[in-house]
Amino acid sequence: MSVNEKFSAIRKGLLEFLLLQIIAAEKVYVADILKQLSATEFATQEGTLYPLLSKMRREGLLDYEWKESEAGPPRKYYELTVKGREQLRETLEYWGKINGTVKKLGQK
Amino acid sequence: MNKVITINLEGTAYQLEEGGYDALRAYLETATARLQGNPDRDEILSDIERAIAEKFRALLGSYKTVVVTKEVAAVLAEMGTIEADSAEAGGAGGAGAPSSASGHGTAGEEQAAWRGGTPRRLYRIHEGAMIAGVCNGIAAYTNVDPTLVRIGFVLLTFFGGTGLLFYLVMAFVVPEARSPEEKTAASGAPSTAQEFIRRAKQGYYEAMKDFPDRKARREWKRRFRREMRGWRASFDREMRANADQWRHNWHSYWAEHAPVHPGMVFALPLLSVLHGVATVLWICAVISLLATGTVFGLAPAANVPVWVAALLLFMAYGILTWPLKAARRACYRGFGRPMWAWSFVFLLDAVVWLAIVAALLWLAVHYSPELREAVRSIPSLAHQAADDIRTWWKGM
Numbered sequence: 001m002s003v004n005e006k007f008s009a010i011r012k013g014l015l016e017f018l019l020l021q022i023i024a025a026e027k028v029y030v031a032d033i034l035k036q037l038s039a040t041e042f043a044t045q046e047g048t049l050y051p052l053l054s055k056m057r058r059e060g061l062l063d064y065e066w067k068e069s070e071a072g073p074p075r076k077y078y079e080l081t082v083k084g085r086e087q088l089r090e091t092l093e094y095w096g097k098i099n100g101t102v103k104k105l106g107q108k
Numbered sequence: 109m110n111k112v113i114t115i116n117l118e119g120t121a122y123q124l125e126e127g128g129y130d131a132l133r134a135y136l137e138t139a140t141a142r143l144q145g146n147p148d149r150d151e152i153l154s155d156i157e158r159a160i161a162e163k164f165r166a167l168l169g170s171y172k173t174v175v176v177t178k179e180v181a182a183v184l185a186e187m188g189t190i191e192a193d194s195a196e197a198g199g200a201g202g203a204g205a206p207s208s209a210s211g212h213g214t215a216g217e218e219q220a221a222w223r224g225g226t227p228r229r230l231y232r233i234h235e236g237a238m239i240a241g242v243c244n245g246i247a248a249y250t251n252v253d254p255t256l257v258r259i260g261f262v263l264l265t266f267f268g269g270t271g272l273l274f275y276l277v278m279a280f281v282v283p284e285a286r287s288p289e290e291k292t293a294a295s296g297a298p299s300t301a302q303e304f305i306r307r308a309k310q311g312y313y314e315a316m317k318d319f320p321d322r323k324a325r326r327e328w329k330r331r332f333r334r335e336m337r338g339w340r341a342s343f344d345r346e347m348r349a350n351a352d353q354w355r356h357n358w359h360s361y362w363a364e365h366a367p368v369h370p371g372m373v374f375a376l377p378l379l380s381v382l383h384g385v386a387t388v389l390w391i392c393a394v395i396s397l398l399a400t401g402t403v404f405g406l407a408p409a410a411n412v413p414v415w416v417a418a419l420l421l422f423m424a425y426g427i428l429t430w431p432l433k434a435a436r437r438a439c440y441r442g443f444g445r446p447m448w449a450w451s452f453v454f455l456l457d458a459v460v461w462l463a464i465v466a467a468l469l470w471l472a473v474h475y476s477p478e479l480r481e482a483v484r485s486i487p488s489l490a491h492q493a494a495d496d497i498r499t500w501w502k503g504m
Contacts, residue, residue, distance in 0.1 A: 050159070
């Protein structure tokens, strides 16, 4: 089992965290998110993203507003709610801790 | 040849090849099944449909109206499978996804390019046309006022009927813009005039909304129409006054400057002969061009289609004989003021001229076997030329 495969589950778990981070920076729509992720190890597809985004919205982490696009149907632009920002802050903190632990353990 | 199926994605119709339609339906059915029990199922499905619609739109242009099966498959691959349990959702594509995800960027760019340079095609436009919509189509194509194009054609018609011939050819060859896509393609972007009319109409309806009361609305309508009528009437008046002024100037100019010289009486037949010779030469040149592809041994550039060369000949003829014709007209004036005399001379000259042309042509055909052959082959050549033009047009 390669490292890439081993980390597949972890990547899945982290995707939600990354979405919070991307959406926190600016109002984005799905194609923007895909583009930002495409260059990373977290490259993903619409089929994954839409269900995840709608789950996060259901949990009250983010909200969207419709915006007309210059071509084609209107687009959903996502933004974080107060709860979403709070969650992002907490997650970042927790991530920092995990990171620290990973580095510290095993060192004398 | 493939059957095409029209579908509705988030309010816009798309045409898919049958295979593509099947693939899309299967994809959406799978998605629906996988999202069973998800409280946001309908919303996610409509998100998916919208994303697919946007990708399809990026693939289409005004010539390309059908999404082929391969493209549908590519779009669906780019979308990726719908994750059953959103809690476990994540980078399902993992390392495999980057290429498809970045593919969306290029689709977006294509879309932008398509929006920026809307492809333009020459069509006949029937709305607001005088005859067959040729001038209207050219005007839309070149973004020039249709009236200017019409004036251009009328002027060209004076040059030995070039405009008329050109118009007739275009009327038969150029297709008419029927569908909205074709109409858009005819003008590229909405032309300023169309845009103006659209805005005017919109303004009209917007204003109508402000009159909830029927009586006031009717009154306003009446006023709008009266104003339009008044505007049209004043425009007509002005145009007529202009035309009158112009005609007056023209006549007084000729009254003063008409060269009344007895020498003109002799000059006229000479000019007629010259004109006749020029006409015969021109006809021979056209026939020679059509028959052998050369004009008296001179071949046009290889990439110039024969019919373009013929048109150029037509124009050259018109321009070259213009002074001859003008001189002849001037000669008529030389015969004095009485109108009947003028008409008589004109008629006589026309007969003489026609006789000269006919005689020369008869001689030419009779004594030149090549020319006779060429004249015989005209009907089949015309057919071939029409076919050429048609294929050339389709290939554009």
